[in-house]
Amino acid sequence: MERMGYEMIIDTAIYYSNRAELQADGSYEIKDVMGPNEYKGNIDNNAYINMFAKHNIDLAIKYIDYLKEKKPLIWSNIENKIPYKINYSKLKLVSKKP
Numbered sequence: 001m002e003r004m005g006y007e008m009i010i011d012t013a014i015y016y017s018n019r020a021e022l023q024a025d026g027s028y029e030i031k032d033v034m035g036p037n038e039y040k041g042n043i044d045n046n047a048y049i050n051m052f053a054k055h056n057i058d059l060a061i062k063y064i065d066y067l068k069e070k071k072p073l074i075w076s077n078i079e080n081k082i083p084y085k086i087n088y089s090k091l092k093l094v095s096k097k098p
Contacts, residue, residue, distance in 0.1 A: 002071075006063050007078050013060030014086060016053035017094045028097045057095045064088060 020028035033049045034041040064086075067075035079086060 002074055006067060006074065007081060009056065009063060010060045010078060010086065011082055013057045013091060014082070014084070016056055017087070017091050020053070020094045026097060028094050054095065057091055061088075061091055061095060064091075 016030065019030050019033075021031060023029055029045050030049055030053060031044040032042050033044075033046050035043055035046040036048050064075070067078070
C-alpha cells in the first residue's frame with residue numbers, strides 16, 4: 001500500500017469526485033460512463049460505476065485520515081506527487097450524497 005496503493009486509491013477517488021455532477025435535488029450523478037460489460041457506453045448513473053466510485057471515495061477518505069494521523073511523511077509524499085489539489089471537502093461531500 002505504501003509504495004503506490006494509497007496514491008492510486010486517492011487519485012482515482014479524486015477522479016470520480018470530479019466526474020460527479022451536483023444535481024438540483026442535492027444528489028450527485030456520474031454521467032456518460034461505460035459499464036463493466038463494455039457493451040453499451042454513454043450511460044448515465046450506471047449502478048456498478050456509482051457503487052464502485054462511492055466505495056473508492058469512502059476508502060480514500062479513510063486512508064487520508066489514517067495517513068494524516070499515523071503516517072504524515074507518507075501523506076506528505078502523496079500530496080506532493082499528485083499534480084492537482086486534493087479537495088478533501090469535496091470528497092466528503094460527494095461521499096455523503098446519494
